[in-house]
Amino acid sequence: SYELTQPPSVSVSPGQTASITCSGDKLGDKYACWYQQKPGQSPVLVIYQNNKRPSGIPERFSGSNSGNTATLTISGTQAMDGADYYCQAWDITTASVAFGGGTKLTVL
């Protein structure tokens, strides 16, 4: 199966920029997306097709994907952005959906 690797945790100060990486073999050849999940809630799509934002997602969320790494960037991070973030990609070779292990973003 296809594997995606994320750092377990990232910390950022309010107002600063947070970057969360997601690594996978030739990930740049696939579409990456990102989900935000807060405790007790269902995941929410925040970035799809590498760098597109769904309606209602603030502009401070952005994404990129090249080589073996996709990155979620949150500019001007706010306290409300503290959550778990998961990257995800579709691997056509194995016909399977892969999720990263998740990154806990702490805003302090």
Add this chain to the structure above:
Amino acid sequence: EVQLVESGGGLVQPGGSLRLSCAASKITFRTYGMNWVRQAPGKGLEWVSYISSTSNPIYYADSVKGRFTISRDNAKNSLYLQMNSLRVEDTAVYYCARDLGIAAAVTLDYWGQGTLVTVSS
């Protein structure tokens, strides 16, 4: 707004069976692929299965292949997951999620609230 409501979770013994349902409203259900994703307590997200709008193709994670069966009834706007030979490690919250429909990708743009499946003796 799109609504996905899962049901059918509960406590089941190892080796037992359970059927989950997901009722969709306010979407053109029959035109979208659908997925099941699970999350074990305190753990990350794990994709379980995908079914296209026409029920062909269907894909499964290796961890459930041969034990779980995904299906849908477009006339009833409903998605199902038949789970057989359940194991303790299948314990999780099970979410149904809609695929946005981007070519060469599976993108989960709407999620239900989840239903808890507990496998224990």
